[in-house]
Amino acid sequence: xxxxxxxxxxxxxxxxxxxxxxxxxxxxxxxxxxxxxxxxxxxxxxxxxxxxxxxxxxxxxxxxxxxxxxxxxxxxxxxxxxxxxxxxxxxxxxxxxxxxxxxxxxxxxxxxxxxxxxxxxx
Numbered sequence: 001x002x003x004x005x006x007x008x009x010x011x012x013x014x015x016x017x018x019x020x021x022x023x024x025x026x027x028x029x030x031x032x033x034x035x036x037x038x039x040x041x042x043x044x045x046x047x048x049x050x051x052x053x054x055x056x057x058x059x060x061x062x063x064x065x066x067x068x069x070x071x072x073x074x075x076x077x078x079x080x081x082x083x084x085x086x087x088x089x090x091x092x093x094x095x096x097x098x099x100x101x102x103x104x105x106x107x108x109x110x111x112x113x114x115x116x117x118x119x120x121x122x
Contacts, residue, residue, distance in 0.1 A: 049102070052064075057099070059080065077096070
């Protein structure tokens with residue numbers, strides 16, 4: 001089962017002997033750039049998933065509050081799920097998939113994305 005878990009991730013894959021500087025980015029990037037991977041949520045699309053609600057649904061209110069207090073910078077939901085029984089993991093993944101589906105249904109393209117995409121030769 002595939003899940004679209006959202007985290008900001010941008011990766012430029014370059015040929016091993018190449019480097020891109022800001023000076024030659026606009027003139028030579030198309031010949032040197034081999035790939036670009038973007039996170040959707042907050043990069044190409046407007047964030048619409050209520051992650052706190054999703055974490056509460058997966059973890060339960062008490063566990064969510066405890067884990068959030070222990071790690072105020074963020075919750076790695078998959079880390080917590082991986083130690084659960086297979087049945088409990090399956091239920092958690094179904095909840096996550098449901099929230100991701102709701103996010104897809106409400107999808108909005110980030111303003112400026114279309115003009116930024118013109119830089120790339122797809």
